[in-house]
Amino acid sequence: MIKLSKRLNKIAELVDFGASVIDVGTDHGYVPNFLCENKISSDIIATDISKNSLQKSIDLTKELGNEKYIRNILANGIIDEKRDNIIIAGLGGIQIAEIINNSIEIAKSANKLILQPMQKTQILRRELNNLGFKIIDEYIIYEDDRYFEIIVAKFLKEVKIETFKDEDYYFSKKLIEKKDKTYLKFLLDKKTYLENILQNFDPNNLRTKKRSDEIKSLILKIEEAIDEISN
Secondary structure (H helix, E strand, O other), X not given: OOOOOHHHHHHHHOOOOOOOEEEEOOOOOHHHHHHHHOOOOOOEEEEEOOHHHHHHHHHHHHHOOOOOOEEEEEOOOOOOOOOOEEEEEEEOHHHHHHHHHHOHHHHHHOOEEEEEEOOOHHHHHHHHHHOOEEEEEEEEXXXXXXXXXXXXXXXXXXXXXXXXXXXXXXXXXXXXXXXXXXXXXXXXXXXHHHHHHHHOOOOOOHHHHHHHHHHHHHHHHHHHHHHHHHO
């Protein structure tokens, strides 16, 4: 029986029952084998750019007798085969956006993208919007002293590409609307982090003034989001 971390368990929970799946950057292959073991999916592709990482997934798949249901493929990103659900987790937001863009037609044809960036979530949100994908929902998991943001997105032909300021992409509309308490803690921690950065800036240094003003503006936005969740 595979026991997943809170982060991976949430990702697996978001997979549609009976969906064909690709897990990009599968590493140990935990999610594909969990999906198979729990009869959520019987048509799964697990890919990884690293031969050593993919071998771990191959070994686990064999150990659990799931070779009939999971194809382990050495690949950089999404392979050219339509999938109902596309999982890209544990990579940077910029890298995830590039993977989607490099296989844009396959990504557009999926019913759901399940994305978990390790950093630069704001850039991933921006690029999803620019590519015509709508963020259906967002989740946040706190585990091992860090926060993990999870985005669920889908390409909609009729979606209107919205125009936001760069700072707007730093925030999850979905989590604010849900008044998510974990996201509230995330914002409070982020505010403290940015305030500490400001304290180290020299107010008389013109070179840092622009960056200082940007951080102050971001802190104000964070405070607005905190108020919205709290009230």
